[in-house]
Amino acid sequence: xxxxxxxxxxxxxxxxxxxxxxxxxxxxxxxxxxxxxxxxxxxxxxxxxxxxxxxxxxxxxxxxxxxxxxxxxxxxxxxxxxxxxxxxxxxxxxxxxxxxxxxxxxxxxxxxxxxxxxxxxxxxxxxxxxxxxxxxxxxxxxxxxxxxxxxxxxxxxxxxxxxxxxxxxxxxxxxxxxxxxxxxxxxxxxxxxxxxxxxxxxxxxxxxxxxxxxxxxxxxxxxxxxxxxxxxxxxxxxxxxxxxxxxxxxxxxxxxxxxxxxx
Amino acid sequence: xxxxxxxxxxxxxxxxxxxxxxxxxxxxxxxxxxxxxxxxxxxxxxxxxxxxxxxxxxxxxxxxxxxxxxxxxxxxxxxxxxxxxxxxxxxxxxxxxxxxxxxxxxxxxxxxxxxxxxxxxxxxxxxxxxxxxxxxxxxxxxxxxxxxxxxxxxxxxxxxxxxxxxxxxxxxxxxxxxxxxxxxxxxxxxxxxxxxxxxxxxxxxxxxxxxxxxxxxxxxxxxxxxxxxxxxxxxxxxxxxxxxxxxxxxxxxxxxxxxxxxx
DNA sequence: TCAAAAGCGAGAGCACTGCTCTCTCAATCA
DNA sequence: TGATTGAGAGAGCAGTGCTCTCGCTTTTGA
Numbered sequence: 001x002x003x004x005x006x007x008x009x010x011x012x013x014x015x016x017x018x019x020x021x022x023x024x025x026x027x028x029x030x031x032x033x034x035x036x037x038x039x040x041x042x043x044x045x046x047x048x049x050x051x052x053x054x055x056x057x058x059x060x061x062x063x064x065x066x067x068x069x070x071x072x073x074x075x076x077x078x079x080x081x082x083x084x085x086x087x088x089x090x091x092x093x094x095x096x097x098x099x100x101x102x103x104x105x106x107x108x109x110x111x112x113x114x115x116x117x118x119x120x121x122x123x124x125x126x127x128x129x130x131x132x133x134x135x136x137x138x139x140x141x142x143x144x145x146x147x148x149x150x151x152x153x154x155x156x157x158x159x160x161x162x163x164x165x166x167x168x169x170x171x172x173x174x175x176x177x178x179x180x181x182x183x184x185x186x187x188x189x190x191x192x193x194x195x196x197x198x199x200x201x202x203x204x205x206x207x208x209x210x211x212x213x214x215x216x217x218x219x220x221x222x223x224x225x226x227x228x229x230x231x232x233x234x235x236x237x238x239x240x241x242x243x244x245x246x247x248x249x250x251x252x253x254x255x256x257x258x259x260x261x262x263x
Numbered sequence: 264x265x266x267x268x269x270x271x272x273x274x275x276x277x278x279x280x281x282x283x284x285x286x287x288x289x290x291x292x293x294x295x296x297x298x299x300x301x302x303x304x305x306x307x308x309x310x311x312x313x314x315x316x317x318x319x320x321x322x323x324x325x326x327x328x329x330x331x332x333x334x335x336x337x338x339x340x341x342x343x344x345x346x347x348x349x350x351x352x353x354x355x356x357x358x359x360x361x362x363x364x365x366x367x368x369x370x371x372x373x374x375x376x377x378x379x380x381x382x383x384x385x386x387x388x389x390x391x392x393x394x395x396x397x398x399x400x401x402x403x404x405x406x407x408x409x410x411x412x413x414x415x416x417x418x419x420x421x422x423x424x425x426x427x428x429x430x431x432x433x434x435x436x437x438x439x440x441x442x443x444x445x446x447x448x449x450x451x452x453x454x455x456x457x458x459x460x461x462x463x464x465x466x467x468x469x470x471x472x473x474x475x476x477x478x479x480x481x482x483x484x485x486x487x488x489x490x491x492x493x494x495x496x497x498x499x500x501x502x503x504x505x506x507x508x509x510x511x512x513x514x515x516x517x518x519x520x521x522x523x524x525x526x
Numbered sequence: 527t528c529a530a531a532a533g534c535g536a537g538a539g540c541a542c543t544g545c546t547c548t549c550t551c552a553a554t555c556a
Numbered sequence: 557t558g559a560t561t562g563a564g565a566g567a568g569c570a571g572t573g574c575t576c577t578c579g580c581t582t583t584t585g586a
Binding site for chain 2 (some may be wrong): 571573
């Protein structure tokens with residue numbers, strides 16, 4: 001099981017059904033009882049089986065009853081661990097975000113800190129590789145929203161923003177290091193309302209890059225996921241592009257130029 | 264009902280269950296019998312109700328039984344008209360593609376033939392407007408694929424490629440008119456495999472633009488839908504961008520520069 | 527014109543889903 | 557040791573897609 005699964009299972013125990021800790025200090029030292037360990041393991045099993053079903057049949061066909069069968073348990077028993085189907089989707093959502101975030105972090109960290117273009121390409125390549133490997137999870141995270149399901153922001157926002165936060169910090173670090181052309185297109189002006197949004201982002205994330213760079217960073221972000229989505233969701237058609245890695249690499253090169261990353 | 268619905272219902276009758284025309288010539292002159300007219304009307308009603316359910320509850324929750332109820336008929340009766348749920352999805356897919364294609368065509372046609380940048384922006388703005396107005400249809404067309412559902416290419420390819428075909432022709436017309444900077448980024452080279460794919464596209468679509476322009480056109484295409492998808496699917500988060508029209512307009516300006524469209 | 531064929535709607539039924547409720551048994555705790 | 561809590565089983569409800577059969581009506585063709 002991935003590191004992501006274990007860490008989020010632990011956090012799920014804090015904000016989920018197991019509300020055993022009225023005082024954190026008093027219980028922190030206690031070792032988990034066998035029952036608690038069994039519960040943690042069962043939830044992890046449910047998530048693991050849920051991932052398998054997600055990968056095999058997609059989010060819409062994710063069935064608690066099928067998970068229960070694979071778990072060797074009657075269907076009503078899983079409701080002891082997962083409130084409902086949406087809750088399982090939330091767990092899988094967080095799991096997916098964290099797995100993607102971990103892989104992106106590892107890929108970016110493996111590149112020289114001064115090689116901003118390399119970091120950008122590593123991030124993008126990691127996103128694409130994960131998306132192709134886990135298309136159903138990618139669809140759950142970045143595809144059409146599941147009807148009637150609203151992700152609980154307080155649990156999904158942090159893991160769900162790991163990639164964009166990392167991407168923005170690459171661009172900002174490049175700017176601070178003088179490796180970002182701030183004047184890529186002097187002709188394009190930033191409208192007033194957009195400038196206000198960008199200013200809020202700059203303050204909140206403690207950034208230094210100017211409006212033009214931030215705006216282009218947003219475009220690169222959406223374009224990256226647009227390209228990956230087209231590939232994963234089959235929008236290119238089956239035969240149009242045989243050299244998909246080359247296409248993606250070329251798109252990265254162009255996007256690199258869009259944001260003004262020297263490389 | 265939209266023009267798109269009517270036209271595709273007619274075509275559905277030709278390739279769907281009503282295989283009455285063994286010889287096209289012999290039946291072309293015959294007026295439709297009352298039964299045939301009733302059948303056409305019923306299928307159109309099913310598609311209309313399907314669209315409503317799609318808009319209200321999304322593709323995953325699209326239920327033939329619910330459509331049957333709204334149609335005032337028992338559930339098994341709709342199977343006389345629609346083979347199964349996937350067939351209804353196919354009808355809605357074609358309907359959506361054609362409605363989007365009609366609106367894009369109208370928007371582009373309303374711009375001066377020599378104003379290529381204006382045509383590009385009109386196309387993009389029409390796509391975004393339709394997507395925001397019909398998010399469930401947009402999700403069906405451009406979001407995560409419905410699990411277990413494979414769109415029948417022979418029926419969906421033509422309507423499904425109307426937007427990209429139109430977009431490519433705008434770029435190619437601009438190139439032929441000398442309004443496309445062919446040398447936007449001399450540094451970026453096109454790899455061999457990608458060049459082969461682009462050559463095939465150029466031949467098939469009878470284009471004149473060079474590889475670099477075609478490749479950038481592909482990026483603009485994916486970026487456009489990436490930006491629209493982020494907005495429609497809520498990837499930006501609820502509060503990050505308040506000036507979404509301005510953001511989109513700015514993105515179009517940058518993309519216009521990416522492909523080298525003067526304007 | 528009239529019987530055969532085809533189309534259509536209703537209804538029952540099967541297997542599946544999410545989810546709730548109750549019952550019983552075992553583990554945990556005071 | 558007795559009370560509490562958690563867990564699994566099972567029945568049940570309402571919904572789904574889909575199939576099958578049974579009558580009835582419209583259309584067709586000899």
